[in-house]
Amino acid sequence: MTSATHAALDLMRYESPLPRTTASSRIYDDLRQRILSLELPPGTNLLRAELAREYDVSQTPLRDALQRLEQDGLIKTYPQSRTLVTRIDMPMINEALFLRRALETEVVVGLSQNAPPETIARARTVIEMQVEVAKDRSQLRRFQELDEYFHFLLFEGLRRENLHSLLRSRSGDLDRVRRLQVHSDEKLRVILKGHADVIDAIEAGKVQRAIEEIRHHTYKPADWADEYRDKFPDYFA
Structure with a gap:
């Protein structure tokens, strides 16, 4: 590194x-x-x-x-x-996904209008770290931790850390299912590109583009968690 x-x-x-x-x-x-x-x-x-x-x-x-x-x-x-x-609760996953998209959309709107330069710099450094970590499949947990930290930096840049804490407290079931994922190399590239596209739009001050990028990045279909419930039935309520 x-x-x-x-x-x-x-x-x-x-x-x-x-x-x-x-x-x-x-x-x-x-x-x-x-x-x-x-x-x-x-x-x-x-x-x-x-x-x-x-x-x-x-x-x-x-x-x-x-x-x-x-x-x-x-x-x-x-x-x-x-x-x-507790066992993983499917309604809580859907609630967390809804809350995440709503809050992060507003965060990128605010950052696009006035992003601190240090937020941009630190977010790009985290992306650089993820690129390095993604080369080693044994470091997937580190990649996921960096993913979470990237999103925290966006809230911090807008001085909305309390809202991030709220989101964090409501996302336990969602986060546990995310840990069940085994990402392909292509999926890791998509995540990295999503982070880069969000930061590019924020830095350029393009509000609508930033909204589109974060909503695309955080989108998951309604049946997203079903395959993990089928694979790990004992983990779910």
Whole structure:
């Protein structure tokens, strides 16, 4: 990788739309990623005593983290019983897709009218990183993380990080299905071109073109997730 790519990796590693200053936030972020990556698949029983030992914390920050995950719809707590990773809910996927397209359309409109130069530069650096990562099929998870970071940068450029956090909290089921995808080389090229086309339109100040590019980039047909439900029926509600 180039020096610019390494620098951007460091940037992504230490910069997050969510604070990491508390034990609760640290546990929440880590467990969330483990659930989204399917390291903790749907139906997994989360044992609080084991988690407290693993993260070396008391029950209080662990409880706070689990409450946030439950608000995101990623776990379900049964009082005096158990805490389970939820199964993927199809209506929630469709809701997240709708919300994503609506919010990101408005974001690119705002950026097309007044995009900070540093947002353009950082987004292009992330695209450069994705190009490098796409050459190694074992790095698909990194590619997906970079994809998520690219979209966060758009919200950040418009100072709408809170809206990105809202979208993030509503997209857990969508993100889990995306992790089930095995992209072909052609699909990776399409994603990369989509990112480049969005940034080109924003930088050129072409509002209508930016709208068309982001809507094309985020479009998925209504039956998009059906094939994954058929392949992994135990993961779905």
